[in-house]
Amino acid sequence: MKACSQCNQQNPDDAHFCHQCGASLAPTAVTADAATDIPNLAPMQNDEALWRQFIGPYADQYLAQFKKFSSNGQPKFALSWNWPAFLFISFLWFLYRKMYLHAFVYAVGPMISTYLTGELSVGIVWSIMAGATANYLYYWHCKEQIAEIKKTGWMNQAVQEAALKEAGGVQPYVIWVGVVFYIIFLATLFKMVQEVPPDSEKLPTRPAKPASVTST
Numbered sequence: 001m002k003a004c005s006q007c008n009q010q011n012p013d014d015a016h017f018c019h020q021c022g023a024s025l026a027p028t029a030v031t032a033d034a035a036t037d038i039p040n041l042a043p044m045q046n047d048e049a050l051w052r053q054f055i056g057p058y059a060d061q062y063l064a065q066f067k068k069f070s071s072n073g074q075p076k077f078a079l080s081w082n083w084p085a086f087l088f089i090s091f092l093w094f095l096y097r098k099m100y101l102h103a104f105v106y107a108v109g110p111m112i113s114t115y116l117t118g119e120l121s122v123g124i125v126w127s128i129m130a131g132a133t134a135n136y137l138y139y140w141h142c143k144e145q146i147a148e149i150k151k152t153g154w155m156n157q158a159v160q161e162a163a164l165k166e167a168g169g170v171q172p173y174v175i176w177v178g179v180v181f182y183i184i185f186l187a188t189l190f191k192m193v194q195e196v197p198p199d200s201e202k203l204p205t206r207p208a209k210p211a212s213v214t215s216t
Contacts, residue, residue: 021169022052022059050146053161054168065135066142075143077136086131089178093134096174098167099141106130142168 001010002025009020016025052059068078085093091106106126113122149163 017049017052017059020057022049022054022056024049024052050150050160050164051142053164054142054146054149056169062135062138062142066139069136069139075140079132080135082131082134082138085134086127089181090127090130092174092178092181093130096170097138097141098169098171099138102137102141 002013002015003010004018004021004023004025006023007018007021009018011018011020011025017023018025051063055062065080068080069075082093088096090110091103094100094103094106110123110126113126114120145167146164149160149167152159152163
């Protein structure tokens with residue numbers, strides 16, 4: 001095991017990048033073939049390191065997904081699936097990845113849709129949309145942010161690393177916000193179940209049979 005010089009995360013001996021923050025663990029050269037694996041990036045030796053640093057946790061998985069969104073050096077849309085964006089509260093996933101505009105859309109959109117339609121199930125539709133498009137939206141977010149960082153801090157590595165840390169990575173506190181949301185949701189659901197009357201109480205009572213009138 002070897003420790004990352006940036007975050008002190010322990011990594012396997014054969015790892016070239018930190019599994020936690022994406023920082024380079026060894027000064028290895030990137031071949032031309034390896035450079036083409038990162039979609040739509042300039043053929044510069046440390047572009048892969050920039051993407052890994054920006055993405056942070058689960059960089060390998062996201063870079064594998066990002067390959068679907070490039071064809072002959074040109075971006076293209078392709079269907080993919082992001083389970084965390086679907087299962088987790090969608091706007092919190094975007095907030096976790098620092099995609100603030102998308103987080104706002106997915107926070108307000110379901111509420112407006114529910115208000116206009118009166119259907120609570122519309123939130124499931126938004127969750128499916130998030131699961132199907134999150135990887136593609138995140139790809140463009142990374143691409144645009146890294147391009148801006150390269151313009152402003154390419155000649156100064158310290159400035160560049162600070163910009164990558166500020167704009168990329170994740171916000172771990174959002175996970176606990178999600179946990180709190182789920183606890184509140186489950187508590188509310190449990191309370192609603194308790195307040196529902198049993199079936200015997202919901203059945204209408206039969207009117208009493210009138211007494212027969214006997215003739216005298």
